[in-house]
Every structure is written in structure tokens, then in C-alpha cells.
Amino acid sequence: MSMLPPAAVFRFPWEVNSVKEGESVRTFGRLVCYQPDESRATLTAQHASKEHPVLVHTQFVEPFNPIIGAQYLVLGETENYEGVGVVVRARVLNCVDGVNIALLLKAVTEQRSFFTERECKQPEVTPPEDVT
Numbered sequence: 001m002s003m004l005p006p007a008a009v010f011r012f013p014w015e016v017n018s019v020k021e022g023e024s025v026r027t028f029g030r031l032v033c034y035q036p037d038e039s040r041a042t043l044t045a046q047h048a049s050k051e052h053p054v055l056v057h058t059q060f061v062e063p064f065n066p067i068i069g070a071q072y073l074v075l076g077e078t079e080n081y082e083g084v085g086v087v088v089r090a091r092v093l094n095c096v097d098g099v100n101i102a103l104l105l106k107a108v109t110e111q112r113s114f115f116t117e118r119e120c121k122q123p124e125v126t127p128p129e130d131v132t
């Protein structure tokens with residue numbers, strides 16, 4: 001029995017809106033807007049010639065020194081706000097400027113295929129018989 005929450009799954013910014021409320025996620029994006037009075041930041045990432053925004057609630061990570069235009073990695077839980085959509089309530093917000101985003105995308109894709117392959121290969125575990 002585990003008391004820890006499940007590990008956050010890495011989601012691409014264009015996938016965050018399809019995540020269930022309360023689920024832990026890791027994602028990334030370029031900081032384009034920070035509103036300290038509302039504890040809200042907006043990260044964006046480009047995919048298939050479209051900008052995908054990720055709204056981030058920053059109350060738990062403040063104060064932080066925002067660098068507009070820098071790449072950030074966020075870890076947190078999703079929340080749905082009416083009229084706004086999905087917002088990630090950040091527990092960790094790290095500036096990772098200089099990270100090769102293409103390589104990060106490839107690494108996440110490889111990790112996903114590894115986990116999928118591992119799940120397919122795992123035999124069904126049967127409990128040992130009681131031999132007392």
C-alpha cells in the first residue's frame with residue numbers, strides 16, 4: 001500500500017487539455033505572460049504550426065523571478081476553471097532555458113513506447129500459494 005501520489009505523467013502542451021481534473025502532469029513551454037496579481041502564467045509551445053497555450057497557477061511557487069521568453073518545465077495538478085479551461089496548479093516551476101526541445105520530445109516519445117512495451121510484456125502476476 002502506497003501513501004505517495006502516482007508519478008506525474010509527462011504530457012505535451014497540446015495534450016494538457018485532455019487530462020482529467022486532479023491528475024498530476026509534467027509539461028513544458030515558453031513563458032509568454034506572467035500576471036503576479038492573479039498568480040497566473042502562460043506557457044506556449046508550437047506543434048504542427050499551431051501555438052498551444054498552457055495556463056499555470058503559480059501561487060505555490062511564488063515568489064519566482066519570471067523570465068519572459070524562457071523555457072519552463074512545470075509539475076503540478078490539473079484543475080478545470082469555467083470559462084478558462086484546464087489550468088496546471090504548479091508545485092514545481094523550473095526555468096530550463098537552453099534545453100533542446102526536439103530532443104526532449106524524442107525522449108518523451110521513447111519513454112512512452114518503453115512503458116507501453118513493458119506493460120505488454122509483463123506476465124500476469126499470480127499470488128504464491130499458501131504452503132503452511
